[in-house]
Amino acid sequence: xxxxAEKGNNIFIAARGYSNDFANILNFKTELGxxxxxxxxxxxxxxxxxxxxxxxLYKKAFEHSYFSxxxxxxxxxxxxxxxxxxxYIKIPCxxxxxxxxxxxxxxxxxxxxxxDNSEYAYKALSYLPSDGDVIWDEFYKPYNxxxxxxxxxxxxxxxxxxxxxxxxxxxxFTAKRRQRIIPIITPLKxxxxxxxxxxxxxxxxxxxxxxxxxxKYNYFLETLRSKYYINTDKPEELxxxxxxxxxxxxxxxxKNIFKTVIKIQKTxxxxxxxxxxxxNYIEDFYKK
Numbered sequence: 426x427x428x429x430a431e432k433g434n435n436i437f438i439a440a441r442g443y444s445n446d447f448a449n450i451l452n453f454k455t456e457l458g459x460x461x462x463x464x465x466x467x468x469x470x471x472x473x474x475x476x477x478x479x480x481x482l483y484k485k486a487f488e489h490s491y492f493s494x495x496x497x498x499x500x501x502x503x504x505x506x507x508x509x510x511x512x513y514i515k516i517p518c519x520x521x522x523x524x525x526x527x528x529x530x531x532x533x534x535x536x537x538x539x540x541d542n543s544e545y546a547y548k549a550l551s552y553l554p555s556d557g558d559v560i561w562d563e564f565y566k567p568y569n570x571x572x573x574x575x576x577x578x579x580x581x582x583x584x585x586x587x588x589x590x591x592x593x594x595x596x597x598f599t600a601k602r603r604q605r606i607i608p609i610i611t612p613l614k615x616x617x618x619x620x621x622x623x624x625x626x627x628x629x630x631x632x633x634x635x636x637x638x639x640x641k642y643n644y645f646l647e648t649l650r651s652k653y654y655i656n657t658d659k660p661e662e663l664x665x666x667x668x669x670x671x672x673x674x675x676x677x678x679x680k681n682i683f684k685t686v687i688k689i690q691k692t693x694x695x696x697x698x699x700x701x702x703x704x705n706y707i708e709d710f711y712k713k
Contacts, residue, residue, distance in 0.1 A: 426447075426523075427450060427518060429521075430518040430519060430520075430521035430522065430523060431518055431519025431520060431521060432519065432520060432521065433519070433520035433521050434521045435521050435522050435523075435524065435553050435554055436521070436522075436523050436524065437523075437524040437525075437526070437550065437553055438523065438524070438525050438526070439525075439526040439527075439528065439529040439531070439532050440526075440527070440529055441455075441457070441488050441490040441527055441528070441529060442455055442457070442490065442527075443455060443525075451516050451518065451523060451525075452495065452496040452499075452516075453492055453494065453495035453496070453500070453514070453516070453525075454492065454493045454494045454495070455490055455491065455492055455493060455527055456490070456491060456492075456493040457488060457489065457490050465482060465483070465484055466482075466483045466487040466489065466506060466507060466528075467479075467480035467481065467482055467483075467506065467507050467508060468480060468481045468483065468504060468505075468506055468512065468528060468531060468545055469481065469504060469505060469508065470503060470504045470513075470548060470549075471502050471503055471504060471505065472503070475548050475551075477544075480508070481531075481542050481544070481545040482542075483528075483530070483531065483536060483539070483542065484539070487528070487530055488528070488530070489506060489507070489510070490512070490527040490528065491506055491510035491511055491512050491527055492510070492511045492512070492514060492527065495511070495514060495516070496516075499516060499517055500514050500515065500516050501514065501515040501516075502514055503515055503524070503549075503552060504526070504549070506527075506528065512526060512527045512528055513525070513526045513527070513528075513549065515552065524549075524552055524553065526549060531545055531546060531549075532546050532549075633694075634694065634695045634696065634697060634699070634700040635689055635692070635693075635694050635695050635700075637700060638686070638689050638695060638699075638700050638703050638704075639686075639689065639690070641703070641704065641707050642682075642686050642689075642703075642707075645682065645707055645710070646660065649668070649672070653668075653671045653672050654671075655667075655668055655671060655672075660683065661687075663683065665679045665680050665683070672710075674709075674710055678706065678709055678710060679710075681706050682703075682706045682707065682710065685702065685703050685706060686703070689703065
């Protein structure tokens with residue numbers, strides 16, 4: 426980066442700390458005054474033309490990183506944190522400049538969305554020349570995160586890497602072969618169906634055909650209410666044509682069901698054939 430700046434390029438860096446080699450070349454030092462302890466941090470600019478009266482507020486989890494020393498003869502102070510410590514400077518390097526900020530959090534999505542702080546990032550970057558190409562680089566990329574893994578030494582050695590993968594494959598396939606036999610669990614029987622069949626047989630043998638017919642009729646009315654939202658409080662006043670339109674069944678079938686049930690309700694008992702006829706009407710209604 427030093428050589429790149431010396432050729433006349435401008436480099437902006439936002440980080441809470443810098444390596445000793447880099448800091449020594451540019452002759453500055455940084456320090457963390459405290460770590461995640463204050464509920465509020467205030468950033469602002471030295472230039473009165475672009476500063477904000479009360480500064481830019483950042484609530485919680487904001488590190489107080491600042492420049493503890495720098496070459497005052499060459500360095501230009503651009504901004505401060507909490508109206509005291511310098512956090513943003515401009516350092517000449519050959520034909521170019523370094524713009525260094527110690528609050529990288531101020532440029533994150535979270536910070537930009539709070540308290541209109543996007544203006545701070547905009548003004549901080551406005552010091553850079555507007556012409557020319559821009560090269561954007563982030564240190565914390567996937568490959569850098571991977572480089573911090575404890576296994577980096579293993580994967581940097583072909584032999585160790587091969588052995589590591591072999592052990593994983595052995596564990597995977599051996600565990601699969603030695604897995605205990607999973608017992609077959611018989612699903613629970615549907616006792617409800619058996620119960621219904623038993624009750625039906627009892628009703629049939631009792632020869633109470635009228636009771637069976639009326640129960641099928643009540644279930645039919647419940648279907649009209651719950652599935653088709655038809656008011657069945659007064660079945661005798663039911664509109665057959667409207668019921669036919671809502672259910673998609675023929676008007677004649679609707680009439681047959683209600684006319685037949687009226688006859689059944691008026692008699693003391695019905696025979697097997699009458700029950701069968703009524704049941705056929707009901708079954709035709711449920712057919713798709």
